[in-house]
Amino acid sequence: MEEIPDSWEAPAERQRHRDRDAAYWHIALDDDPSPTRNRRFLRWVQDAKNIEAFLDTAFIYRELKSLPSPSRNELQSLVAEAKADIALNVVPFDSIRVASSAPRQARRRFGFYAGVSTLAMFLFVAFSIAFNQFHDRYTTVLGEQRSFRLSDGSTVYLNTETSIRVHITPHKREIVLSGGEALFVVAPDPSRSFVVEAGGVKVRALGTQFNVYLDRQTTRVDVVDGRVAVNGSNSTVLEAGDSANVNSAGAVAKRRESDSQRVLAWRRRQFDFRAATLEEVSRQFNRYNTTQIHIQDPRLAQLRINGVFSIDEPGVLLAFLAQAGNFELERQGKEVVIRSK
Numbered sequence: 001m002e003e004i005p006d007s008w009e010a011p012a013e014r015q016r017h018r019d020r021d022a023a024y025w026h027i028a029l030d031d032d033p034s035p036t037r038n039r040r041f042l043r044w045v046q047d048a049k050n051i052e053a054f055l056d057t058a059f060i061y062r063e064l065k066s067l068p069s070p071s072r073n074e075l076q077s078l079v080a081e082a083k084a085d086i087a088l089n090v091v092p093f094d095s096i097r098v099a100s101s102a103p104r105q106a107r108r109r110f111g112f113y114a115g116v117s118t119l120a121m122f123l124f125v126a127f128s129i130a131f132n133q134f135h136d137r138y139t140t141v142l143g144e145q146r147s148f149r150l151s152d153g154s155t156v157y158l159n160t161e162t163s164i165r166v167h168i169t170p171h172k173r174e175i176v177l178s179g180g181e182a183l184f185v186v187a188p189d190p191s192r193s194f195v196v197e198a199g200g201v202k203v204r205a206l207g208t209q210f211n212v213y214l215d216r217q218t219t220r221v222d223v224v225d226g227r228v229a230v231n232g233s234n235s236t237v238l239e240a241g242d243s244a245n246v247n248s249a250g251a252v253a254k255r256r257e258s259d260s261q262r263v264l265a266w267r268r269r270q271f272d273f274r275a276a277t278l279e280e281v282s283r284q285f286n287r288y289n290t291t292q293i294h295i296q297d298p299r300l301a302q303l304r305i306n307g308v309f310s311i312d313e314p315g316v317l318l319a320f321l322a323q324a325g326n327f328e329l330e331r332q333g334k335e336v337v338i339r340s341k
Contacts, residue, residue, distance in 0.1 A: 018050055022057040139163040140180070143288045143311075145269070153187035154194065159213075159266050160287050181213040183224075183267065201246045204229040210238075211263055215283075217248040222263045230254075269311040278303040278338070281321070289314050291331075296339040300327050 025041055045051050140146050140158045147157045151168055158164065162180025167173075170192070175184070177198040186194045186205045194205040198212050199219040208226025212219065221230055222243040229237050232250035243263070244254045265272035273281055279301035282293035288311050295301050303325055309317040318336060322329045330337045 015049075015053075018053040019057065021050065022053040025054060026057050136166045137163065138166065142290065145266070150187075152189060152192070152194075155185040157183040157185075157267060159183075177212055177214055179214055181211065181266065183209065183211045183264065185209045186226075199246065199248070200232070200250055201252070202231045204231070206237075208240075219246040220244070221246070222260065224260045224264065265308070266311070271307075271309045271311060271317065273305050273307050273309075275304045275306060277301060278305055278321075278325075281305045281317075282338070285314065285317060291334050291336060293336045293338060296337050297327070300325075300338060300340065303327075 021044065025044065028037060029041060045054065138146070138148055138156070138158060140160055140162050143160055145157070145159055147155060149155050150166060150173075152173055154173070156164065156166075156175070159181035162182055163178045164182060165176040165178070167175070173189070173192050173194045175194075175196045177196060182196075184194075184196060184205065186208055188207050196203045196205075196212055198214045199217075201219045201221075203210065203212060203221055206227040206229065208228055209224040210226075210228050211222040211224065213222075220243065221228065221238065223238045223240050225240050227237060227239055229235065230244050230246065230252050232246045232252045234250075234252050236244060236252050236254045238244055238254065241260065242254060242256060244252050246252050262272045262274060271281075271284055273284075276284075278295060282295055286292045291314065305321070305324065307317075307320060309320070318329060321338070326341055327338050328341050330339065
């Protein structure tokens with residue numbers, strides 16, 4: 001999306017364009033808070049009416065409503081202070097005595113833009129604090145794995161096609177997992193809770209390492225070390241070696257999962273299948289590959305598969321499946337079809 005260039009328009013139409021641009025900037029700064037984009041935003045907010053449109057748009061969005069600071073009153077106070085600063089910086093036109101009108105016009109422009117720039121800088125700092133300093137997004141694409149060290153010292157490992165949003169303040173640490181899988185190694189900090197939200201479920205770390213996998217309508221939590229509290233429609237505490245599945249209704253079902261090595265096989269870039277259904281094998285394969293497995297015969301979906309395979313050698317897994325049971329594989333373009341013999 002590109003900004004709408006300024007040109008003469010009827011006031012109502014110009015306001016609609018301002019509102020559209022304000023929505024663009026609200027999303028753009030969140031998606032890509034790069035220095036280049038920030039400079040373009042600063043140029044845009046040199047128009048005071050653009051600032052007003054941006055403020056109105058920002059308060060519509062849930063993110064700003066949920067922030068404990070800065071509050072709307074504080075931002076309004078900030079705007080008032082900036083406007084007062086404009087008044088101090090703009091020199092009254094009739095008080096300037098110069099020999100010609102050209103220097104006078106230059107002074108008028110300088111005073112006006114100095115004041116507006118001051119307001120723009122105030123607002124830019126305020127929204128940088130609100131959205132960018134403690135509100136970051138990390139993502140991975142198909143087949144990619146990455147790791148990040150957060151500002152609190154915690155480390156996050158992202159599996160393929162994963163997206164998280166991080167919100168860290170002096171009082172709390174919050175992460176939203178909107179898709180995929182992540183391992184969290186939490187830095188101890190008794191003064192700030194560490195909470196991961198995934199699929200409507202909240203997982204609160206109590207000094208720990210834990211893995212969260214958001215799979216379709218199910219969220220799975222595995223504790224590698226320490227303890228976590230899982231809160232859905234019911235709540236439970238998991239110890240090291242425990243896991244829990246949470247369905248779309250938020251029901252938390254705790255179970256014992258003793259093998260963390262299998263759970264974290266993805267960190268070694270491996271598939272570790274132990275009595276896994278063919279449906280599960282195909283789903284995991286499809287998470288990492290542009291070539292997708294499709295099971296044509298539903299009766300084959302519950303066949304059990306065992307084995308450890310490299311994520312980076314998909315051909316080895318396909319060759320194994322071709323010899324594994326009473327079914328056959330057929331490649332059709334970017335799809336591998338599994339059907340009964």
